[in-house]
Amino acid sequence: MLEQELAPARTVHTTDTVLDALARAVAAAPNQVFLDFDGDLYTFGDVDRLTNAFAHELSRLGVTAGHTVATILDNNIDQIVSWLAVNKIGGIWVPLNTAYRGEFLSHQIRDSLAKIVITEADYLANVAAVSNDLVNVELVLQRGNAGAVPVMSLPLAMLDEHRGRNTEPVSFQAKPSDLAFLMYTSGTTGPSKGCMVSHNYICHQGYQSNATVPPLPGEIMYTCLPLFHMAAVDTTMSAILSHSRIAIGKRFSVSSFWSEIERSGAGNVRLLSSIYPLMAKAPDSPEMKRCIGQLRAVTGYAAPEIAQIWKERFGVHYFNSHAYGQSEGVRISTGYHGEPTPPDGSCGRIDSDAFEVVILDDDDNILPEGSIGEIAYRPRKPHVMFEGFWRRPEDTMKAWRNLWMHTGDLGRIEGSYLFFVDRKKDYLRSRGENISSFEIERAFMRHDAVSEVAAHAISDGIAEDCLKLTVVLRENAVLTEEELCLWAIDHVPYFAVPQFIEFRDELPKTPTGKITKHSLRADGRTASTWDRDSAGIMVRRR
Numbered sequence: 001m002l003e004q005e006l007a008p009a010r011t012v013h014t015t016d017t018v019l020d021a022l023a024r025a026v027a028a029a030p031n032q033v034f035l036d037f038d039g040d041l042y043t044f045g046d047v048d049r050l051t052n053a054f055a056h057e058l059s060r061l062g063v064t065a066g067h068t069v070a071t072i073l074d075n076n077i078d079q080i081v082s083w084l085a086v087n088k089i090g091g092i093w094v095p096l097n098t099a100y101r102g103e104f105l106s107h108q109i110r111d112s113l114a115k116i117v118i119t120e121a122d123y124l125a126n127v128a129a130v131s132n133d134l135v136n137v138e139l140v141l142q143r144g145n146a147g148a149v150p151v152m153s154l155p156l157a158m159l160d161e162h163r164g165r166n167t168e169p170v171s172f173q174a175k176p177s178d179l180a181f182l183m184y185t186s187g188t189t190g191p192s193k194g195c196m197v198s199h200n201y202i203c204h205q206g207y208q209s210n211a212t213v214p215p216l217p218g219e220i221m222y223t224c225l226p227l228f229h230m231a232a233v234d235t236t237m238s239a240i241l242s243h244s245r246i247a248i249g250k251r252f253s254v255s256s257f258w259s260e261i262e263r264s265g266a267g268n269v270r271l272l273s274s275i276y277p278l279m280a281k282a283p284d285s286p287e288m289k290r291c292i293g294q295l296r297a298v299t300g301y302a303a304p305e306i307a308q309i310w311k312e313r314f315g316v317h318y319f320n321s322h323a324y325g326q327s328e329g330v331r332i333s334t335g336y337h338g339e340p341t342p343p344d345g346s347c348g349r350i351d352s353d354a355f356e357v358v359i360l361d362d363d364d365n366i367l368p369e370g371s372i373g374e375i376a377y378r379p380r381k382p383h384v385m386f387e388g389f390w391r392r393p394e395d396t397m398k399a400w401r402n403l404w405m406h407t408g409d410l411g412r413i414e415g416s417y418l419f420f421v422d423r424k425k426d427y428l429r430s431r432g433e434n435i436s437s438f439e440i441e442r443a444f445m446r447h448d449a450v451s452e453v454a455a456h457a458i459s460d461g462i463a464e465d466c467l468k469l470t471v472v473l474r475e476n477a478v479l480t481e482e483e484l485c486l487w488a489i490d491h492v493p494y495f496a497v498p499q500f501i502e503f504r505d506e507l508p509k510t511p512t513g514k515i516t517k518h519s520l521r522a523d524g525r526t527a528s529t530w531d532r533d534s535a536g537i538m539v540r541r542r
Helices: 018-028 044-060 077-088 102-112 121-129 199-212 230-242 257-264 275-281 286-290 304-314 393-399 437-444 481-491 517-523
Strands: 033-037 040-043 068-072 092-095 114-120 139-143 156-158 179-184 194-198 220-223 245-248 268-270 297-299 318-320 323-326 329-334 355-360 373-379 405-414 417-423 428-430 433-435 450-457 467-473 500-503
Touching (some): 018 044, 018 077, 018 199, 018 230, 033 044, 040 044, 044 077, 068 102, 102 179, 102 194, 114 121, 179 199, 179 230, 199 230, 199 329, 220 230, 220 257, 257 286, 329 373, 417 437, 433 437, 437 467, 450 517
Parallel strands (some): 068 092, 068 114, 092 179, 114 139, 139 156, 268 297, 467 500
Antiparallel strands (some): 323 329, 373 405, 450 467
16 A cells, blocks of 8 residues: 555545535546445436435425434435535435334434435334334435335325435535534433534535545445434535445445455544444454455544454554544544654644634633543634534523533643543542543453443442442453452552452443443442442552
């Protein structure tokens, strides 16, 4: 691999739209394969025609500029076509988590004011169950056929009957500031909120992706992240901007991951942090062995030791695990191929061209370099982050207190590099020391028997310094709580040895996969919680 081929594209465009980017790709490479869904291939020209037809049909159904269209779709061509078609008539796409049901689902459809809902047949029953609450929805379009249709109070039609036939270009011209979609937050501490994502914001993310890991000519991208997740949309946008081919898996599976990589021929992969240790610890497979050396670049957070396994075991040339961002503002900092490797434990170099980043104390005073406080930022250029929370100006102003976007995360800045310390609400004290749950969890993930772990404080009033670990063991692993505690004595500082340990089959999570530590804190000392003191184990300062 020639280093000059991999030099980062340092110029990040700051004014663009999704529609202009797609039009350029169609003009430059109409027959270039753009999307690969399990071997079903679509060129840029195909996608342009499909989206034109559906845009005209949505317009006929009454969708106009500013209207919202919600989708409850798996990773497939119709998710991408819905996004681009809605944007082509000035509408706002609202991709919803396919795991949502009940109030989770009802709230987001109601809050978004969706005029049309497009859903897989498999999820239609979830929509039907809350249909009486969906007063703004005028039509539900069903993708596929799953048998009996549930009773609901909304008009229903088949998506196949409304794909449209008119493939002529649509006349709408988007502005960089126009909203492209709403991306709902997880809502771990209250109702989920829709982040308003402009055309320029999602384009800026795509440009950042291509600057972080410049795609090579003919290289195939891959992700199996859901297309209701910002990272998957970002990665798809980066393919549009670079006129690249992207293979999008339906969902992540340990057993099928390497088969998908082999089939697609992907060399540039983007995944979630939880995937990397699972694959690093998975047994060899014939597909994995055949793919050794195929992955040139991998993007997504992984602990240094896990990233090293991917490099050594799978032959990954470049692993970019240095990045920080949130739905409200993506890639506040990152690593760039061709630049010096960022310091261990850092989130990469701060993108000072696009953002001003500071560390604040509890009174919003800017702290000196090296101090730990809340990470805050604001844009240096227009429309490079979210436009606020949809229909929630009070929440927007709260997050933007004193003209800084408050992340709720603790960190520090050293030179031009940002370091994440912990979630502000998860930072805790143990035996008189301030400690990061993030660092504790990373340490315990090194144990071969541990699959997942959450470090948190007991919230039932026992004491300030009662650290608890809630642990999920790997399948067929044999380990006791006492053995894990004794292992900890030799592998973590004395103040990070947990007072309490509880083994569970799974950790509580939001529909987007984030561990809900507030529920673990509320559970406190359960009947199945192991107590170090009761076991007679003493931990002394060394």
